[in-house]
Amino acid sequence: MATDGSVLEVSLSAVVANWRKLCSLHPGAVAGVVKADAYGLGAVHVAPALHAAGCRHFFTAQFDEAMAIRALVPGAMVAALNGPPPDAEYEYLANDVTPVLGSLAAIDRWTTQARSLGRTLPVILHVDTGMHRLGLPPAEISVLADDPGRLDGLTLLYVMTHLVSAELPDDPQNAHQLARFAAACARLPPAPRSIANSSGIFLGPAFASDLARPGAALYGINPTPHAENPMRPVARLLAPVLQIRDVPADETVGYNATWRAARPSRIATAAIGYADGWLRAHSNRGHARFDGAPVPLVGRVSMDLCTYDVTDHPRIVPGDRLELLGPAFGPDAAAEVAGTNGYEILTFMGMRIARVYVA
Ligand SMILES: *Cc1c(COP(=O)(O)O)cnc(C)c1O
Numbered sequence: 001m002a003t004d005g006s007v008l009e010v011s012l013s014a015v016v017a018n019w020r021k022l023c024s025l026h027p028g029a030v031a032g033v034v035k036a037d038a039y040g041l042g043a044v045h046v047a048p049a050l051h052a053a054g055c056r057h058f059f060t061a062q063f064d065e066a067m068a069i070r071a072l073v074p075g076a077m078v079a080a081l082n083g084p085p086p087d088a089e090y091e092y093l094a095n096d097v098t099p100v101l102g103s104l105a106a107i108d109r110w111t112t113q114a115r116s117l118g119r120t121l122p123v124i125l126h127v128d129t130g131m132h133r134l135g136l137p138p139a140e141i142s143v144l145a146d147d148p149g150r151l152d153g154l155t156l157l158y159v160m161t162h163l164v165s166a167e168l169p170d171d172p173q174n175a176h177q178l179a180r181f182a183a184a185c186a187r188l189p190p191a192p193r194s195i196a197n198s199s200g201i202f203l204g205p206a207f208a209s210d211l212a213r214p215g216a217a218l219y220g221i222n223p224t225p226h227a228e229n230p231m232r233p234v235a236r237l238l239a240p241v242l243q244i245r246d247v248p249a250d251e252t253v254g255y256n257a258t259w260r261a262a263r264p265s266r267i268a269t270a271a272i273g274y275a276d277g278w279l280r281a282h283s284n285r286g287h288a289r290f291d292g293a294p295v296p297l298v299g300r301v302s303m304d305l306c307t308y309d310v311t312d313h314p315r316i317v318p319g320d321r322l323e324l325l326g327p328a329f330g331p332d333a334a335a336e337v338a339g340t341n342g343y344e345i346l347t348f349m350g351m352r353i354a355r356v357y358v359a
Pocket residue numbers: 033035081161162196197198199213214215216217
């Protein structure tokens with residue numbers, strides 16, 4: 001049976017083209033951040049496509065996400081940004097998942113493990129330069145600087161930090177974090193460095209490092225919100241029309257009657273709702289597209305359905321598909337309507353939406 005639900009068409013060649021573009025802009029290596037199922041697009045498809053293009057570094061948030069792609073990207077580094085929980089050393093080592101260590105306690109567990117195995121273990125150190133979320137705080141950097149033996153048995157693949165406001169090029173926080181990171185690195189053993197996320201790559205040469213960690217830009221989200229999107233669109237979201245009905249003037253549509261027909265209207269009901277991640281905040285705002293023309297969403301977004309005013313689109317019939325995300329109207333534009341960011345639009349795409357991979 002053909003699906004009666006919505007479809008997210010993902011262009012893997014566009015993801016790869018975006019990765020190549022970032023490689024051309026960043027002097028160091030460029031990883032693929034594929035956490036949250038590659039921002040909702042499907043990590044088990046995205047990661048091998050990037051690997052085939054030459055990507056050799058992957059980041060997830062959690063260990064299970066790393067395991068989902070581990071065998072699909074042979075020879076590549078797969079690291080879990082959230083850091084290993086206590087007693088996870090064996091599973092990380094047995095599966096070749098690289099730990100991102102962000103506390104003295106985690107470092108001590110891994111050096112203990114290295115001693116008991118009698119070999120050195122590859123790790124990434126995460127330095128907190130202002131996010132105050134994960135990573136070694138300044139006091140713990142000082143402890144390491146005063147007692148370098150504390151890192152014995154560890155091979156520092158990278159020392160990394162994460163930018164707070166990289167999409168705001170004029171924010172002084174960017175340079176401030178760079179200075180803090182340089183100071184921290186100077187107190188640690190020499191090691192390759194990793195700084196930029198997607199937007200960081202566009203901050204200029206000072207923010208270049210041995211390894212950039214873009215996610216959003218790979219998936220077509222604009223890393224330079226103050227300027228035109230330099231990335232290629234990657235995803236189309238299509239919702240099938242289930243029924244079309246005539247609604248007399250003055251009748252209402254949807255829960256709580258938040259939209260009232262000002263004229264005799266044709267209303268198309270499409271198979272997508274907030275349970276699919278199409279946020280309720282889109283209610284009575286925003287548009288789908290049909291043949292490139294905007295079609296207004298009217299009434300409340302409900303769990304499984306959205307209603308559209310197709311009075312001015314007599315050609316739309318049941319079975320047609322409305323385009324909710326596409327080249328002309330990407331995740332950033334949808335986010336603008338719903339009062340969020342493109343990251344949330346993509347990562348909210350529900351499991352009910354079929355992912356279809358196109359060239
Ligand atoms: C999510 C994340 C990234 C990728 O950020 P984008 O803005 O999507 O490019 C990089 N580094 C860390 C630590 C992250 O958490």
